[in-house]
Amino acid sequence: MARRSDTSCAGFGCAGLLLVLFVLPTVGYLLAVPLALPDLLAEQSPPQQLQGFGQYLVVYAIPTVVALLLALFASRRRAGGWWLVPARAVALLALVAAALWWTEGQVGDHPVWNVRAMAESMAAGLVALAFVVAVRRWDASRGGPRVAVGTHRPAPGEIWLAMVPLREDPARQLRHYCVVLAVHPGHAEVAQITTKDKDGRADHIRIPNEGWDKASGRAHWVEFGRTPRLVDYGMFLKSRPQGRCPAPVWRQLSRQLG
Known part of the structure; x- marks a missing residue:
């Protein structure tokens, strides 16, 4: 430490x-x-x-x-x-x-x-x-997400920066962008976004930068077809979303939610 x-x-x-x-x-x-x-x-x-x-x-x-x-x-x-x-x-x-x-x-x-x-x-x-x-x-x-003047709570289809739990050790979290899939009292279901190359893998899809990442220029992949990760609202690191998930990717993620 x-x-x-x-x-x-x-x-x-x-x-x-x-x-x-x-x-x-x-x-x-x-x-x-x-x-x-x-x-x-x-x-x-x-x-x-x-x-x-x-x-x-x-x-x-x-x-x-x-x-x-x-x-x-x-x-x-x-x-x-x-x-x-x-x-x-x-x-x-x-x-x-x-x-x-x-x-x-x-x-x-x-x-x-x-x-x-x-x-x-x-x-x-x-x-x-x-x-x-x-x-x-x-x-x-009471489980409510942070809200500041002029902002709103996380909503499905938005991309947020949060401390996302590791799959192999949910007690540990790492700072990641993520797509909010669903919201519940006390927590949200999210799909983690990563910059590690996931081309050729069925459990990730490419997510374009437009609409949420206008600065880095890096390629990103988002989890697809995997069990959503649960993020407590207190673990969202900003008071507003980074942006909207690009529409083609959101349509694919929405279909997996049923």
Whole structure:
């Protein structure tokens, strides 16, 4: 097994430090604005307060938008209809409100506003982080494939890059392009594509490059007439397909599926 380099360790350490010092407090503060901003205004000399519908609208719109973005970011797997993201945003806002209520009870009497604001921001940020992690794991356990904005789940007839299991040892996977033959809850059936010369073999057919491989210029062969390989959706390496399987090859592969 390759030894992790000091550079990669330092990279992970810097990412973790940035997350703790900047991302969590910033996201948390935006979620806690309805509590933190009036508290800040009350500290001014003379004390200030929000005035008018417009100011209140902006203050409460900020955490709403942030919650929607976090719910969209967390929901990278297709696990329901269009209503799922706003429903999750509402759940996040409820969790943040509970965390802020608890935090206010602990530090609400502290004389320094910065301390109160930091505690509230970190509480809201930690709730947001836990929410994203929990939603990702929940969607993964439900077997939905990864979905990002503007992309879609693997579908039959598409070519994807994935970690495809070896036939002789399904516990091991190698990075390959593959044609999606069928989709099921939790996994897809695929035919692996290879650049190894398979001319003259009945279990492979040539697959033209047009429509999916416009750069390599290499010849490719795809499995034909063999038992499809099963690839968990978490093993697809990109959020969108490489392209469509060329029509003549797809007709041949479709016939073998019955």
